[in-house]
Amino acid sequence: MIKIGITGSIASGKTTASKILSHKNGPLFSADKIVKDLYKNNNFKKLLAKKFKIKEKFNLKNLLKRKILENKTNIKILEKMIHPKVRKEMKKFSRIEKNKKIIFYEIPLLVESKLIKYFNIVIFIKAKKNIRLRRFELKGGERKLFNVLNNNQLSDSKKIKFCDHVVVNEKNLVMLKKKLLSIIKKYV
DSSP states (O other): OEEEEEEESTTSSHHHHHHHHHTTTOOEEEHHHHHHHHHHOHHHHHHHHHHTTOOOSTTHHHHHHHHHHHOTHHHHHHHHHHHHHHHHHHHHHHHHTTTSSEEEEEOTTTTTTTOGGGOSEEEEEEOOHHHHHHHHHHTTOOHHHHHHHHHTSOOHHHHHTTOSEEEEOOSOHHHHHHHHHHHHTTTO
């Protein structure tokens, strides 16, 4: 079994790249999807509300964003609550899919979380900061939050040292797909 990790900085195009790579090639684990599901879990929402002293549970995600913007150390507290749950789901996914030839993992903080050792191949999706910011804002994100999240990650140059392939995603979907398919054909 080949485990392929896909990572990159915020709004670099990891999700799109992951879908292209895994399409007809193997199952895909998405850390972002696990986190989205966590935010729907009532027990987890209660835990977050208690930890961050938030009264309203309906607008929890937006209120958490405010807490992060108010105090940048809150992002570390949030990560300590989320990361162990994501790892648990990642290990469960690996057990379920253990008989597949290739399995894919989209993990934004793969390098920062010291998960390199779990993968045979790591692909880094790269894009200039101004392009990533524009993508983030197009999805409704705020510039200030982008900067906090971006500064919480290692620089691209540091992360690239741990990766087997670097794919620059600054043009269009056709170019991205062409680059990714040239990589994946080495492994399928």
